Amino acid sequence: MQRGGRSQSRRDGRPPGLTGKEIGLYYKNLARERKKEAKNENKIKIGCDVSVPPGVLTRVKEYMEQLKAARETGQEQLDAKFQDQFRHLLSVNFDAFIEETKKQNQDLQLRNSSLDAQLEELQRERFQRADFQERYKERMKLPTMSHAAEIIKAVEKNQVLLIVGSTGCGKTTQVPQLLLDDSISKGMGSGCRIVCTQPRRISAITVAERVSYERAEALGHSVGYQIRLESCKPRERASITYCTTGILLQQLQGDPLLHNVSVLLLDEIHERSVETDLLMALLKIILPHRPALKVILMSATVREQDFCNYFNTCPMFRIEGVMHPVEMLYLEDVLALTKYQFDTRKNKRARPRSDQSDHRPMIEPYIRRVRDRYDSKVLEQLRLPCSEGCADIDFIANLIYYICTMKSEGAILVFVPGYSQISELHNTLLNPRLALGQRWRDHLLVYPLHSMLPSVEQQSVFRRAPSGKRKVIISTIIAETSVTIDDVVYVINTGRTKVSSYDIETNIQSLEECWVTHANTQQRKGRAGRVQPGICYNLFSRAREALMSEVPTPEILRSKLESIILSLKLLHIDDPYAFFPTMIDAPAQKAVSTAINLLNRIEALDNHGQLTPLGMHLARMPIDPQMGKMILISALFRCLDPITSVAAALSYKSPFYTPMDKEQRVDEAKRRLSQNMRSDHIMLHYTICGYRESRQAHRDRDFCYNNFLSKMTLQQLERMKQQFSELLYNSKFLTSTNCMDESSNMNSEKIPLLRAIIGGGLYPNMAHLCTSRQIKNRVRAIHKMFTDDGRRVNFHPSSVNSGKSGFDSNYFVYFQRQKSTDLFLLDATMVFPMALIIFGDGVESGVIDSTHYISVAKTYYFKCNPETAAVVIDLRTSLELLLLEKALYPAPIKENSDAYKLIRAIELLLSIDDKIGEDYDLMSADEIDDI
């Protein structure tokens, strides 16, 4: 390739100064490169023709002309506030930002002596009260309280203190109270403002409620909480606020030195969530600037030395809990005790778990080792993969009945991975099929415990069961450390949990069920020994335990980093490559560069890694930036309701649950709801619409039951949609906060547009279907499909596209890809080439072998006449400009405005695909050759 201009090299490009052997080598390499190039060029396969009929093209052109004319004549009005904020963010670096906020806060005077005296007096009175006294006596039994004086002293002497103690010893509820009461009684109450972070919303609320109760006060007096979308804040001074870690991170954006906080407690840091890890790294920057700020790190006994080292060997305070001995039983023991036999026919019908393939090689050698110790019937059961974990809910129910029959009083705590197992076990216990279950049903008080339950329902779980009744709590991982229930004597540990994982190679994050670690099992075991000696029933064998990891992988190492990088930018931390290595565990460089690259591709960052105006909007959304961009575009294109449904379900979770054995019926329900749109995402939108309608007709219970939908998830999705709309309204992209408002949904019925916007949002997660053949006498079709990294994939059986043939387009976008027996797309939406060309990136036109083409990301090539290519590329530029303009001057696009012409043009181009088989000839999927 000639670089042009004055060049010293020869005509063939050979660099000057090469000698003998080097010249030979140079030409050899050159030949190899050329060969490779030629091969690549040959490999390009040009797909279907996307040329637009001349009549349509002329109309598109007309729209574009009007748009251009308008752009030259006037600029829309300016949102000065956003401009200022954006300019400030770009121009002020972190150090300058800190100095700025220091200046703003230099006159901040928290102390007030008359208030101090008042607080002291009130406290004296409260201490006298009988209800306080009674509760105080209970508190004094907690190990933390016997170290009260030492803790207060240690905090006084050190800026950073690490408190380590077993779960339930009183860290979360007592330490903040100790410090508050101490400062009040020393006459310094007005200067005391304590913030304690919690990893979960539910623990922030329950703890705040508990502490108010212990103080014999109403919630919101000296103690309150703050979580996203909900708060009950305490008084300004002399107070304790329990908040989620996310809330504190958000506050740092406005006040990076936390001038309003005197004591900060980071709780549950052993969980190693992204947020606490980030906060710890930020605190290391903040601390030298705020000598008066006290920081207390609180952790259960898991790798506590790591934290101590990270904070320059800060002092560590250990609180030894009083623990009763807990007997550990494993699956083989449970099988021997209960004599349970699995129904293999039922379990065969269930879809195999993705990680069941390692069962045999694990269990066979173990069985040989323990042959003499266990009955052969037990070993037979142990051989079945469905015996482990929570594959068989009836087994868990059976164990509960066994405990009820054979064991003395005490609550049973069952750990399962997620909501669907909670509800399944709940149903099994309350509507038992077998006589044994029926006998026990009325003796059980069953409580589901899950982060999504409303807090009122949560409280009753702490109450002791009346005599004759046995309390059974079915919980996710939240009862492991953040919620303590005292009267638990029996723990059933299925050993399963849900963990998000991230594959750097494919850049895909997914939430998967997997085995817990030793650290989790230790914590779970501890839950059984709080009031008396207890028993922990592990539903996995000792052989399985030997394969488990020691501790969970820190979340930052298994997360996509795009959102984190964007939120760091809001904190004026500009260089992620410099910041991440300061964290306690740094993500791989490749993960950082992949994230930056993606942010650049979606135009959240420019080519220098600087935040763009669009990036700033996306950074403010509590959602992954790709989804954020998708809902932002849906606001501009006025199809908000469907797209926010998709974004909410993809970023939170699917509203469907799958009882074991019922997979096919769930699949059928989904297909019904999908209305044959060939899209799992549009199906989600239809599902939410269907739910709304059923609710209006007071049939929502039936609707949810018949379609295997979780009402709780649907309600949460609606809340999220509402939140998105409010955010977009606040940043002026919408005229209403209601996501169903007519003005925001003028185009919500236009399916080709919805497909395209979903395609644009999920892009570049693309798959190309080469063939789908309906084989004679078979119901299901055979697919040959590849993702753009060349891997063969198929639709997961739970996707509405699975087993279908006769698609109108060969292109699909997906959100999640999962490896189990095969590589599967868990969800997919069929998209048309024009949508990819308009919303994809790296679009180019050219000629190969005298065929004109247009290509997307150098991966997908479509036959396209030069006229169409020119107009479409022009249109893309206009769309980019429009997005930039809208990001800088947020405003809805008015109907019939000039900008709206562009949307009309895009709609027109997309609508062509709707008429396949009528007047427009597009090759159908089944005609295309194999690769």
Ligand code: ADP
């Ligand atoms: P840690 O933080 O050390 O795990 P906590 O401070 O959360 O311990 O809990 C201390 C004790 O307070 C628990 O053992 C339990 O007895 C009691 N407790 C905590 N929360 C509640 C609640 N919501 N209802 C009843 N008791 C509670």
Ligand code: MG
């Ligand atoms: Mg705690």
